Amino acid sequence: MSPNRYYQQLLDSTNRPEVCVYRFxxxxxxxxxxxxxxxxxxxxxxxxxxxxxxxxxxxxxxxxxxxxxxxxxxxxxxxxxxxxxxxxxxxxxxxxxxxxxxxxxxxxxxxxxxxxxxxxxxxxxxxxxxxxxxxxxxxxxxxxxxxxxxxxxxxxxxxxxxxxxxxxxxxxxxxxxxxxxxxxxxxxxxxxxxxxxxxxxxxxxxxxxxxxxxxxxxxxxxxxxxxxxxxxxxxACNTIISFDRPLSLRPFVQRRGRARQKQSTFIIFANNNQEEEELRELIELEDRLVQAYRDGTRAVPDPPCEADSYLSLEVKDTGARLGMLDAVNHLNTFCAKLLRQPYVINRPLYNYQESPDGRFRATVLLPSALHPSLQEIEGLCWWPSRKHAKADAALQAYKALRAAGLVNDHLLPSKPSDLIEPALLSCKAFHLLPEPFNPWAEAAAQWNTSGRSLYAHRLEIQIPGRNSLELMMIIPLQIRKQITFPLFLHDETTISVRLWPGSLVATDHQNTLLYRRVTHLILQSVHGYLLETQDRTDFVALFVPDAAPAAMQLFLETCSGRLPIDEALKSEKHTRAPGLLRGPTWSSYPWIINSWHLEPPCTLQHLRAHIYPLPRRRNFLSRCPPGGLKPGNPATDHKDRKTFSEGQELTMDRLPLPWALAALYIPSITHEIGICMVAERLREQVLSGMAFRQMGLLSLAIRPTCSERPDRFRSLAFVGATFLKFITSEQLFLHHPIWHQGLLSKLKETVVSDQGLARAARMCRLGEFLITRRFSGRKWKPTWISSFLSPPSSMESRKVSARTLAEMVRAIVGAAYMDGGSKQAATCAATLVPAIKTWYATALSDGSFEETRPNPVISCFSTLGEMEQLLGYTFTDRSLLVEALTHPSHYASGMPRTAAYGRLSFLGDAVLELVVTQTLLNAPNRTLDVDRLQSLRTAVTNNMFLMFLCLMFHMEVETHVGDATQPTLSRTEETPDEVYLWTYLRLHSIELTTALVKFRSMSRRNCWRTQRAFLRKTQYPWVELAAMGGHAVLGDIVKSVLGAVFLDSQANLRDCRHLADRMGILPRVKQFLRDGVVTDHPKILLQKLHPGTKIFYQGYTIPAPDKPFCCAVWVDDEKLVDIQGYPNRNVAMVSASQVVAQLLQDRLKTR
CATH class of the missing domain: 3.40.50.300 (P-loop containing nucleotide triphosphate hydrolases)
Structure with missing residues (x-):
């Protein structure tokens, strides 16, 4: 009710603030x-x-x-x-x-x-x-x-x-x-x-x-x-400042009402006299309203009471709520979900402070795998018991984790499903895609358009041992980029085809009909059985020797039809440029005349011709398998050619042989040109007109399931997968400085997984450019305009696996990298994968990443100079070097806190793979065999090899030793000493320290044995590396140091290559390439020797103190090897695989 009867008592109990005006x-x-x-x-x-x-x-x-x-x-x-x-x-x-x-x-x-x-x-x-x-x-x-x-x-x-x-x-x-x-x-x-x-x-x-x-x-x-x-x-407040003058009575009264204490002040800023006058009017209006309200009544709702929330954590969107006493268990669960590592205890630790009056406040210490800002969290209040102080600290820690994004809306540890669109995480193995874009359908539609323009494209076919052949391809579309691709005649002969950009050609209807008749003449020389009627000439693509109408009319008159062989012998023109040799019927298969001559008296009976059959092969886009040629098959070898002497009923085409050979290659040529036109449309519509210089790479990348040069496609996908992993890792590292290694790894795998890339391909409509139908030369038919007149009855679709779509994305990124380097590949990746941004690395250049780094730690560590000397690199931000050598078990009491090396190791792994891949691609005798590339890279990036490098990487320093018996003398002796990288590792695990020292002393002899094995130049020492055993931490710090150098150098890969070269990684790559070292793992080599067979490894132990591990290998239910007496399970399995591989190789040699 509005105050009326007791209004005066209300005024006596109300503190009305003084209104002051500040004039400016x-x-x-x-x-x-x-x-x-x-x-x-x-x-x-x-x-x-x-x-x-x-x-x-x-x-x-x-x-x-x-x-x-x-x-x-x-x-x-x-x-x-x-x-x-x-x-x-x-x-x-x-x-x-x-x-x-x-x-x-x-x-x-x-x-x-x-x-x-x-x-x-x-x-x-x-x-x-x-x-x-x-x-x-x-x-x-x-x-x-x-x-x-x-x-x-x-x-x-x-x-x-x-x-x-x-x-x-x-x-x-x-x-x-x-x-x-x-x-x-x-x-x-x-x-x-x-x-x-x-x-x-x-x-x-x-x-x-x-x-x-x-x-x-x-x-x-x-x-x-x-x-x-x-x-x-x-x-209640005692001061209210209205920085902006209230424009109406309601905000004036409400703002002033917030000053409830006695002797309160309400200050209003006014710019001129007019604003002061408006304020006085508001005060007068309030007095009039008060008088009016005294005559009425109104219900006044009770103000809502807001519960104290600092003792709990609540998410309104999901209704999740965490009370203080439950926070300890939740915090333990979060820490237990962190990446598990040996010698690391992932659980929170609590320290307590006690006040003089016996109250407690706790500080919780979280694992060093987290960001330094999250490693030490203090409770808010002092509590009468340790239990409540511990719960308070745990709750504040969980709030900090929630603010950092490490806890989701359900107050559980974050997973990729909490951070990425749910549709991306669906394990959809197959996708329904529309049929791919058909450029010949578009060309056919243009033929039926009035006022169309025709473009002539010069087509050059270079056949080894023959003169270059040139034709003109005329279509109503203009190809603006040069197209070059090979045709494979047989194992030793490769034909080079080049199509030049088109130019406008002026022609009328009569000339077009003339071109069609010429195209029909050329094609029927080889594909006559495919031309349904002699009158059907509505070809989409026209192939003519020349665009001049007069020359084409003469070509038709002189090259049409056939003539008997005896007449051809009398013609100097046909003797110099013979056509195909045929039997008496059209069904007779034509023959190619390689050479011929007449013996005196130059009659038909004295004709000696060296001929061989026209290749039956129609697909020249892929190589023939070695040794797979048979007589009568494509490009029969010279040894299989036969000599014929009779020819009474033989006829010869008037069309010279080069044009017939052109007709033989036209199915493969038109198919490849069509693929390149699809790739060009992809470049224009999806890749935003990216400047691809080598369109052949892009045309290879859009056909993952086709048989044309599959090794080259897999190589592009290999390069693209490497770059996608690198760019995604770098972006995640820079964009999320607080996320720990485990979460970064899961999110990276989600983005670059088959499902993630397939989802990205669907979003950018890559399916319209995916070629899945294999080219079959034997089923080829000319492309007719009339075949595209009737539209399809329904929208056709095809079922494509997520793996195929993902491989296409990887191959396109790889093609962009091979064509234009890292910058073009990054732009391509950002275009195809929405999760990757073009500004992925700007946090390094604009100082954002530097702001996330901990305080300088230079004065706390005296060995930083030695570490920089060992690495051959001087750090600008030395905290990166300290972090790279900090084990998750480390806790620095009273010293600046840094994160452990996990995040840097995550980044360094991607950097190392990219550096090694670049070295392989830039090698003088580089190979594009993807299996070889993968094997070489695995050989120098696996953790056993990196552990070996870490144990061997050192420098010699001079240690100055004085005479203890005569300390006053200044004379000292210089003693050489070896300083190893792993000795700088910062850790607080006594068990790990003892294990590393023991492992180093035991593996000293194995290290030198492995070093000698690397110099044998025949086979990679997988057995020797496995025999060393080892600790993953030694390989991790090699990666983390690489990651630290990469960040400190502002993403300069040249400095990373220098460090990889100094540590011995890249020299090994060059040695393996130079000497042809077999780097395949024995288990992989065994699978290659026996593809499709079932290989089973049976490991077991025997009661032996030092070497208890054994392994038996079964191949197709046949036990081939059973070896015993090895120090660890891994070396037993690798040794058994190597023995079986050698046994199978010996069997193959004896066959």
């Missing part, structure tokens, strides 16, 4: 700083782009920045711009893999900001008064007068952007930075666009915590919008 003037006589350069740069870039839809977000951001500049000053605008850019970049990078439905506006904005360089760096506080507006200076002056122990206030502003700007100003300005504890509150409305540029989504986080801390007196000043005017219960 925009023109106060002081100079004002010019518009910030950042604002000018952004405005110019927004105006340059003519596509206003893509610059909408950038233009709105510029408008907000301009408003802040005029209202708050140049420093405020600069602070808003730089902070907004930093927040926007962080959000885009942290959600790059989750937002698969990419936004062209956000991508354009991100690309523009990254191109402008590091814009986020500027002074944290105004350097001169001119950097602030008079209104801002007035606010600072007002706050300086209000400083006291009992101050509790609210500042109301209109713009959300101004909330964080004023908070930053108050916390960093010299006059106020140590006097106020500020918080912010902007409300929960209109959260849809909080990820846009300029919308600080981080403001929303922790707003409840702001109100809770304000109640607990941990904060004494809240900067807010009108969100706190009503509807939310906050404690």
């Amino acid at each position: 003037s925009d023109d106060d006589g002081l100079p004002r700083s010019a518009e910030p350069r950042l604002l000018s740069w952004l405005r110019s870039h927004a105006e340059k782009c003519h596509d206003r839809s893509r610059t909408a977000q950038l233009r709105q951001f510029v408008q907000t920045s301009e408003a802040l500049y005029h209202e708050l000053g140049s420093w405020a605008a600069t602070e808003y711009i730089s902070t907004s850019i930093r927040h926007f970049k962080e959000h885009q990078r942290s959600h790059a893999e989750t937002e698969w439905c990419t936004s062209a506006v956000k991508d354009f904005t991100m690309q523009t900001l990254c191109e402008l360089g590091p814009l986020e760096q500027h002074p944290k506080s105004p350097t001169t008064p001119a950097d602030l507006s008079p209104k801002c200076r007035g606010l600072l002056e007002t706050l300086s007068r209000l400083v006291n122990r009992d101050f509790r206030g609210l500042i109301f502003v209109v713009r959300r952007a101004a909330v964080m700007i004023l908070k930053s100003l108050i916390e960093n300005h010299p006059d106020t930075k140590d006097n106020f504890r500020c918080g912010t509150f902007v409300g929960m409305s209109n959260t849809q666009g909080l990820t846009d540029l300029g919308k600080w989504h981080d403001i929303i986080r922790g707003q409840k915590e702001t109100l809770t801390k304000f109640r607990m007196n941990d904060l004494d000043l809240i900067i807010t919008t009108n969100a706190l005017e009503e509807g939310i219960d906050i404690p």
Whole structure:
């Protein structure tokens, strides 16, 4: 009810604040700083782009920045711009893999900001008064007068952007930075666009915590919008500052009502006398309304009570809630889910502080696999028991993990399904795709279009041992890029085909008919049985020797038909350029005349001809299997040619042999040209016109299941898979600096998996360009225009496996890499896979990654110089080197904390694979056999080899030793000493330290034995490496050091190659290539020797103290080998495999 009867008592109990007006003037006589350069740069870039839809977000951001500049000053605008850019970049990078439905506006904005360089760096506080507006200076002056122990206030502003700007100003300005504890509150409305540029989504986080801390007196000043005017219960304040004048009575009364304490003050900023007059009118209007309300009654709802939430963690979207006493178990579960490693205990540890009055506060220590900011979390309060203190610390740790994204909305450890679109995670093995784009159908449609244009493309066929043959291919489409591809005549002969870009040719209907008759004449010489009627000439592609009509008319007259062999002998023209030799009927198979001569008296009976049959083969796109040629098959060898002497009933084509051979190759040529046209359409429509110089690579990449050059396709897929792994690992590492190795690995595998890449292929409509139908030369028929006149009755589809789609994506990225290097491959990968961004590495260049690094640790470690000398690289950020050599068991009490090497090892693994692959591709005698490439790379990147390198990698240092019996003498002796990389490993596991020292002493002899085995130049020493046993940590630090160098050098692979060369990785690659070392693992070699057979390894042990492990090998239920007495299970299996492989090789030699 409205107060009426007891209104006077209500007034006696109510504290009405004093209303004060702070007058300021925009023109106060002081100079004002010019518009910030950042604002000018952004405005110019927004105006340059003519596509206003893509610059909408950038233009709105510029408008907000301009408003802040005029209202708050140049420093405020600069602070808003730089902070907004930093927040926007962080959000885009942290959600790059989750937002698969990419936004062209956000991508354009991100690309523009990254191109402008590091814009986020500027002074944290105004350097001169001119950097602030008079209104801002007035606010600072007002706050300086209000400083006291009992101050509790609210500042109301209109713009959300101004909330964080004023908070930053108050916390960093010299006059106020140590006097106020500020918080912010902007409300929960209109959260849809909080990820846009300029919308600080981080403001929303922790707003409840702001109100809770304000109640607990941990904060004494809240900067807010009108969100706190009503509807939310906050404690009484003694100061309310309305930075923007209330425009109506309602906000005036509600803001003033927040000042409930005695002797409170309500300060309103006014710019001129008119605004003061408007304020007086509001006060008078309030008095009139009070009188009116005294006559009526109204129901007043009880204000909602907000439960204290600092003792729990709650997610409203899912309803998940974690109480303080349950936090310990949840934290234990989270730590147990981290990547398990030997000698590492993944569980939280608790330290307790006790106050003089017997209360406790706990600090929880989390595993060093996590980011340093998450390794040590302190509880909020002091508690009467250790149990509650422990629960408090666990809850605060879980809140920190939740804020870092390591805990999902259900308050469980995050999984890839929480971070990536659910549709991507579906294990869909097959996809229904439309039929691929058919360029000949488009050409056929153009033939039926009035006013069409025809283009003549010069086709050059170079046959070894013969003169080059040139034709003109005429179609109503223009091919703008040169096409080059090989045809394989037989094992030793390769034909080179080259199609030049088309040029417009002027022709009329009569000339077109003439071209069709010429095409019919050429094709019927070899494919006459396929031409249904002699009158059908509606070919889609026309092949003529020359585009000149007169020459073609003469060609028809002189080359049509056949003549008896005896007449051909009398013609000098046909003797010099013979045609195909045929029998008396059309069914007789034609023969090619290799050479012929007449013996005196030059009659038919004295004809001696060296001839062989026309190849029956029609597919020249793939090589014949070695030794697979038979007489009468394609390209019969010279040894199989026969000599005929009779020829009474033989006839010879008037068409010279080169044109008949051209007809023989036309099915393969038209198929390959069609594939290249599909690849060109893919380049234009999907790859955004990417400049492919070698279109043949792209045409190979779109046919994963075809038989044409499958080894080359697999090589492209191998290179593409390597680069995709590298770019995804680098992006995840830089975009998510707090995520641990296990989560990074799972997310990387999800992005580059078959399902992930297949999903990406579907999204960018790659299925329209996927060629799955194999070319069959024997089933080839000419492409007729009339066959495309009737549209298909229904939308045809085909079933394609996810593996096929994924291999296509990998091959396209590999083709881009082979054609244009890393930059082009990165652009291609970002185009095909939405989770990969073109700005994936900008965090290194704009300083964002540097901000995530821990404090400098140079002064804490005296051996950093030695480590740099050993590696041959000087670090700019030495914390990377320290992190690379920090084991997860390490805990530095009282020293700067660093993360363990897990994340760097994750990145270094991808860097190492890329460096080795580049070395293999750039080798002088490089091979494109994918099995050989894979074998060579595995030989130098497997953990056993890296462990061996880590044990052997060292340098010699001079140790100065003095005489202990005569310490006053300055004479010392220099003793050479060996310093190994693994000795710098930082760890706190006594068991691991003891195991490493013992392993090094036991494996010293094995190391030198393995070193000698590498020099045998015949076979990779798999057995010797397996006999060493070892620890994964030794191989991991090799990868982590590579990752550290990669980051410190700003992603410079040249420095990584130098380190890999210094450590002995790349020299081994070159040795294996030079000497032809067999690097296949014995188990893989065994599978190659017996493909399709069942091989079973039976391992068992015997009671022997030192060598108890044994292994038996069964091949197709036949026990071939049973060996005993080996120190570990792995070496027993490898040795058994090697023995069986050697046994099978000996059997094959004796056959």
